[in-house]
Amino acid sequence: xxxxxxxxxxxxxxxxxxxxxxxxxxxxxxxxxxxxxxxxxxxxxxxxxxxxxxxxxxxxxxxxxxxxxxxxxxxxxxxxxxxxxxxxxxxxxxxxxxxxxxxxxxxxxxxxxxxxxxxxxxxxxxxxxxxxxxxxxxxxxxxxxxxxxxxxxxxxxxxxxxxxxxxxxxxxxxxxxxxxxxxxxxxxxxxxxxxxxxxxxxxx
Numbered sequence: 666x667x668x669x670x671x672x673x674x675x676x677x678x679x680x681x682x683x684x685x686x687x688x689x690x691x692x693x694x695x696x697x698x699x700x701x702x703x704x705x706x707x708x709x710x711x712x713x714x715x716x717x718x719x720x721x722x723x724x725x726x727x728x729x730x731x732x733x734x735x736x737x738x739x740x741x742x743x744x745x746x747x748x749x750x751x752x753x754x755x756x757x758x759x760x761x762x763x764x765x766x767x768x769x770x771x772x773x774x775x776x777x778x779x780x781x782x783x784x785x786x787x788x789x790x791x792x793x794x795x796x797x798x799x800x801x802x803x804x805x806x807x808x809x810x811x812x813x814x815x816x817x818x819x820x821x822x823x824x825x826x827x828x829x830x831x832x833x834x835x836x837x838x839x840x841x842x843x844x845x846x847x848x849x850x851x852x853x854x855x856x857x858x859x860x861x862x863x864x865x866x867x868x869x
Contacts, residue, residue, distance in 0.1 A: 695827060695830055696823075696827065699763075699823050699826045699827060699830075700823065702826075703819045703822060703823060704748075704749055704815075704819065706816060708745060708748075708749075708815070709811055709812045709815035709816060710812055711741065711745055712742060712745055712808075712811060712815075713808030713809070713811050713812050714808070715738040715739075715741045715742050715745075716738075716742075716780075716784070716804045716807055716808045716811070717801065717804045717805050717808050718734055718737075718738040719734070719735055719738045719739070719804060720784075720788075720800040720801040720802075720803060720804025720805070721734075721798070721800075721801045721804070722734035722735050722738075723735070723800045724798045724799070724800045724801045763826050763829045763830045763833065764826065764829075765822060765825040765826060765829060768821070768822070768825055769822065772818050772821065772822070773818075776811075776814055776815065776818055779810055779814060780807045780808075780810050780811045780814070781807065783803075783806050783807045783809075783810045784803050784804055784806060784807030785803070786803075787799075787802060787803035787806040787807070788800050788802075788803025788804070789803075791803060
């Protein structure tokens with residue numbers, strides 16, 4: 666009869682709900698791991714503060730202030746940069762297939778050029794116009810560019826990494842690298858998923 670509903674296979678609704686819940690969990694975990702893999706917001710502010718400290722020390726023309734402040738600020742910057750090396754700071758690791766290598770090779774130097782360009786241009790212009798504290802103001806201008814552009818670059822990388830993860834999972838044949846092989850949080854984990862991701866070029 667036309668009004669008779671066809672019987673649903675037993676367990677179909679439950680299976681669909683479980684699949685949806687698992688997909689939501691995968692997406693949530695991916696976002697958390699990628700967020701942890703990227704540098705935190707305070708990273709940009711610490712770098713900016715170190716830049717301004719160097720500019721202010723040079724404007725002071727005080728030998729003792731420069732001798733103390735500049736090396737200390739440079740040490741802070743060096744530690745911050747080293748902390749971004751995969752495996753040094755982050756408690757999570759991301760498979761190489763997820764990392765946007767080409768985009769990072771362009772975006773990171775581009776950010777450095779932007780910040781340095783703003784800092785130098787502002788400092789030189791202010792010095793020529795005999796504005797007081799030109800190096801401090803120039804460093805502050807570069808620092809402002811850093812704290813604006815840095816988080817934007819993070820957002821850009823996060824979007825690319827999520828897209829790469831989805832594409833990698835979609836293209837993987839049955840029995841291929843599972844999603845847990847793309848994101849893992851224990852550097853000492855020797856599970857099969859961890860081994861698979863490491864053997865396929867995961868970042869160390």
